[in-house]
Amino acid sequence: MSTSYLLVAGDARIETLLSLAAGSTTTAVVVGPRAVAETVAASGVDAVTWLGEPGDTPLEAYAVAVAGIVGAARPDLVLASTRPADRVLAGAAAVALGAPAFTMPTAVAVVDGGVEITRSVFGGIALETDRVAGPAVVVVDGGGLVASADDAAGAAEIAEVAAAPVGTLTVVETRPATRAEVDLGKAGRIVAVGRGVKSQDDLALAEALATKLGAELACSRPLAEGLGWFTHDRYVGVTGAHVAPELYVALGISGQLQHTVGARAAGTVVVVNTDGNAPYVREADYAVVGDLYDVVPALTEAL
């Protein structure tokens, strides 16, 4: 049977990693508090290696230690989530193995001691299937928490391995979030706005529609990164959230692939755009070609 190593940095949401590792013997290497290791142990992995309480050391400082463990084990496949510290662990593991590292997989299989992976490339404009003769590292959106088995007997044993983090980094201060981050991945309905909205005050139009629909508000990249009208957790796109709501309403978003990739899994796509030639009009279930300043209030009224 093939072997997979799951790298986990302080967050036990590894549903996607487990599904990609299905059929192989799985070992999770966990950095971060023991509680995370315990949640991971109850998620259905076969073994857990825990590197001890991190104290004021950032989890990234354990990358060299994790790379040592993975390099010695030489599993067929290494999986990690796209969260920041997890990516650092994945990079270190890849270098230790001399392995390539991939993102945005749609299918991964261990074949004849190598790995065959199909993945979205160049922001999702095409799919590519690659083969590597040896191990490969795959970084993917971690997904949600795995419902743990009720009986503790089902949990994997946690082996604590004393690991020395790189000694040059310390956390001086952590300022917690002053607001709750939204998880757009869980939203059933989303109203997303783009550059077609002319001023920040006009976002009220979209907010009213979102409230009426019971939808979360989201945006295309320029509104989060250039204009700063939204926080980064509300940005849908290739380097932002990848969402799968039943209903996705895109207001004033032209439909560049960097945005649409993030909403590709949506059930029904509604687009409101003044430009009938905008790419999103062709990729929508319903495209209203008209001025969103007229159409959106009318739509809110009609609901």
Next chain:
Amino acid sequence: MKIVVAYKWAPNPQDASVGSDGTVDFSRAKPALSEYDPVAIELGRRLADASGAELVGVSVGGKDVASALAKKAVLSRGLDRAVVTADDALAGADSARTAAALAEVVRGLDDVAVVLTGDSSVDVGAQLVPTLLAAQLGWPALTNVTAVSGTAGDLTVERAHEGGSQVLHATGPVVLAAATDAVVPRVPGMKDILAAGKRPTDEVALDAAAAGAVAAVEVVRTAPPELRARRGVVIDGSDAAAAAAQLVAALRADARI
């Protein structure tokens, strides 16, 4: 003390064409400085000015990385000089090979306090090169960095962290990936563009041994992206109320509202 910024000269996939078999053709997409790299350069410029360090850009890629156009575009952003490996064997290289070649260039520089990178590249967008580069160098890596100050061996780094932020202290060299909105990069003026012509770009030959340390990736096949079939109903919105009524009726029929 040197502050290094790793940058990429790459085309935007938005300008590429995709064949019905999923082959991606970049021949009509013009390469440029990758979209988030100006943020890293600006962050590096401010740190270099505050600490009296030299700001060195490093890049690897195909021959065009050393083109006059690339040199001018990059150096006018505020780098003191650049060192590149421009070899067509690196054109379109994956994240692991790119990082291995970048590490060779960085190892050729002495007294490096920090390597800065952008959040992700415009073409591959994997957000992995900074972490792979750090591992190649044996340094730690931090991402989503919003501010950095201090000098070699005594750096204060601030980063976005779980919706809040975190301040860290680094007593050794480190690779830092800048958050997309860490700073607003300056727009090069005529003076910057003229000054760029006087700044040097050195070339380092590709180290085949270092490149060979990463397992080869064989492309088995390509395919167009799997898209859901969409209805493609276009509603005339010139009469907003009528369009809204039609849309609401359709969404109700589909049981979406």
